[in-house]
Amino acid sequence: MNARTNSTSSPEPVKRTAFMGLKILFWVVLVGFLSWDWAVSPTIDLRNEPPVIAAGSGQAPSGGHCSMAK
Amino acid sequence: MKRFPLAALIAAFFIFLLWTVSVRQALLFTVGIGLGATLAGARFGFTTGWRQLIEDRDPKGVTGQILLLGLAALLAMPLLTAYPEVTAALGPPSISLLIGAFVFGLTMQIADGCGSGTLYKAGLGIPLNMGILPLFALGSFLGSVHLGDWLSLGQIEPVGLVDLWGAEKALAATLLGLAVALIVVRLWVGSGKAWLDRKWIWGAVVLALLATLNLLIAGQPWGVVYGFGLWAAKAAHAANVFDPTTNMFWSQEGNAQILTQTVLLDVTSITNIGILAGALWISASASGASKPLTKQQWVIGLGAGFLLGYSSRLAFGCNVGAMLSGVSTGSLHGWIWIPLAFAGTLVGVRLRRHFRF
Numbered sequence: 402m403n404a405r406t407n408s409t410s411s412p413e414p415v416k417r418t419a420f421m422g423l424k425i426l427f428w429v430v431l432v433g434f435l436s437w438d439w440a441v442s443p444t445i446d447l448r449n450e451p452p453v454i455a456a457g458s459g460q461a462p463s464g465g466h467c468s469m470a471k
Numbered sequence: 472m473k474r475f476p477l478a479a480l481i482a483a484f485f486i487f488l489l490w491t492v493s494v495r496q497a498l499l500f501t502v503g504i505g506l507g508a509t510l511a512g513a514r515f516g517f518t519t520g521w522r523q524l525i526e527d528r529d530p531k532g533v534t535g536q537i538l539l540l541g542l543a544a545l546l547a548m549p550l551l552t553a554y555p556e557v558t559a560a561l562g563p564p565s566i567s568l569l570i571g572a573f574v575f576g577l578t579m580q581i582a583d584g585c586g587s588g589t590l591y592k593a594g595l596g597i598p599l600n601m602g603i604l605p606l607f608a609l610g611s612f613l614g615s616v617h618l619g620d621w622l623s624l625g626q627i628e629p630v631g632l633v634d635l636w637g638a639e640k641a642l643a644a645t646l647l648g649l650a651v652a653l654i655v656v657r658l659w660v661g662s663g664k665a666w667l668d669r670k671w672i673w674g675a676v677v678l679a680l681l682a683t684l685n686l687l688i689a690g691q692p693w694g695v696v697y698g699f700g701l702w703a704a705k706a707a708h709a710a711n712v713f714d715p716t717t718n719m720f721w722s723q724e725g726n727a728q729i730l731t732q733t734v735l736l737d738v739t740s741i742t743n744i745g746i747l748a749g750a751l752w753i754s755a756s757a758s759g760a761s762k763p764l765t766k767q768q769w770v771i772g773l774g775a776g777f778l779l780g781y782s783s784r785l786a787f788g789c790n791v792g793a794m795l796s797g798v799s800t801g802s803l804h805g806w807i808w809i810p811l812a813f814a815g816t817l818v819g820v821r822l823r824r825h826f827r828f
Binding site: 420423435438442450452464466467470471 | 491493495498550556557558561562565598604605626629690691692694695696701705706709719720723725731732735737738744747783787788789796797
């Protein structure tokens with residue numbers, strides 16, 4: 402009974418090739434997402450570029466942050 | 472992949488950002504690369520440091536994190552008063568913060584990575600963290616969608632110590648709080664244990680400097696979770712399964728605007744991409760090998776990854792956005808986050824052992 406239990410719950414190591422496949426898939430999906438996002442998003446107005454350094458620019462930061470409730 | 476072609480690809484993306492997006496975003500990408508390379512190179516793991524303290528009574532990781540918080544506060548707080556446009560990471564103390572921080576601390580031990588940890592480990596090519604990343608993003612998005620309901624359970628306005636007391640007093644209070652934490656850690660581990668080693672010291676120093684650069688360039692503290700949620704929100708919006716105009720969080724002017732533009736303009740997204748790139752660069756010479764997982768461990772790990780994303784939104788940040796950025800810029804919510812997340816971690820390490828991770 403123990404042997405049977407072990408055979409059904411024993412670890413099934415995922416092969417190294419599968420890990421490499423997952424790694425390639427991960428980067429393909431990420432690059433694909435960024436490419437899709439770039440393609441469907443409005444063109445960036447380069448003349449309205451944010452300040453290079455926000456500190457001292459006098460402009461409030463425009464980015465989202467995880468601490469924001471709104 | 473070898474380091475030279477990787478460096479060439481990263482440089483090409485930097486030039487692309489510089490040419491077609493903005494100088495600021497290109498600089499923030501570089502800061503992100505530095506963060507990713509440091510996190511991965513020093514293996515500066517917030518999750519591991521807490522686990523080693525609990526299981527081995529090894530204080531090095533936590534001492535390194537306290538050093539990081541102290542240095543970051545020392546650099547950030549004077550900037551907040553010198554430059555009024557630079558903002559702190561102010562989250563509201565709320566019921567959602569209490570629950571979110573506890574669940575985050577619990578699940579980060581099972582998923583073996585917090586927000587930054589999941590990013591750099593995914594960049595290193597560790598299978599579970601690569602699998603977790605999209606689920607983290609989905610969880611973070613759903614957390615933001617439900618945030619209005621969670622906040623209705625009870626909240627107060629964010630409390631910023633720098634606004635309240637000024638930079639000097641806020642810094643003194645922060646360093647005092649960190650010193651007390653250090654004493655408690657020392658009492659827990661007993662005498663005869665090394666405080667720190669080189670890895671944690673250089674990791675803390677470099678991360679504090681890079682976090683400060685992020686604050687100066689972006690005008691806001693380093694964060695991770697918002698970018699993840701944004702990516703999933705964009706995908707959901709494009710698939711017509713999510714209407715941001717009817718949602719409390721995503722209908723806010725700032726978030727609604729960010730949702731309409733490319734993620735390459737979002738400051739958090741660009742540092743996240745940089746962290747992945749920096750860790751990938753490190754992986755060219757460091758092994759990303761990890762213990763193979765069983766099917767059950769995969770399912771539990773991925774589920775924990777989803778909860779990690781969801782709870783980090785409820786908690787107004789992860790170890791980076793709430794703990795590091797919150798405490799170093801004087802947000803009360805960062806100080807509430809730490810004990811709640813640590814309590815969750817106490818449960819998480821037991822569950823981790825139970826499932827034999």
